[in-house]
Amino acid sequence: QVQLVESGGGLVQAGGSLRLSCAASGRTFSSYPMGWFRQAPGKEREFVAVLNESGGSTFYADSVKGRFTISRDNAKNTVALQMNNLKPEDTAVYYCAALVGDNWRLSDSYDYWGQGTQVTVSS
Numbered sequence: 001q002v003q004l005v006e007s008g009g010g011l012v013q014a015g016g017s018l019r020l021s022c023a024a025s026g027r028t029f030s031s032y033p034m035g036w037f038r039q040a041p042g043k044e045r046e047f048v049a050v051l052n053e054s055g056g057s058t059f060y061a062d063s064v065k066g067r068f069t070i071s072r073d074n075a076k077n078t079v080a081l082q083m084n085n086l087k088p089e090d091t092a093v094y095y096c097a098a099l100v101g102d103n104w105r106l107s108d109s110y111d112y113w114g115q116g117t118q119v120t121v122s123s
Helices: none
Strands: 003-007 010-013 018-025 034-039 046-051 058-060 068-073 078-083 092-099 117-122
Touching: 003 092, 018 034, 018 092, 018 117, 034 068, 034 078, 046 068, 046 078, 058 068, 078 092
Parallel strands: 010 117
Antiparallel strands: 003 018, 018 078, 034 046, 034 092, 046 058, 068 078, 092 117
């Protein structure tokens, strides 16, 4: 089992940057692909990015491609999401989770969700 805790959210102006971190506990962290999702008020949770166990393969939602970068450090049991050129539409609660299913775009394929961290981008 893996326990996840996100941090690094906050309030930033449009065009700014934030770096989210997800700290994992549990010996099996490095055996899971890890993903980031976000959920804005009144909207469904949506896929943001995912990377494989080694961190060598990554995929992004079209809306964040070229602006966000997902990475992991298995020695430190952490996953990061570097967010640059933030836009007001990036405002949401951001969650990290471990991929346990087949479809990495769907939240139902993930387990061991963290509590989330709020990102607010002002215009």
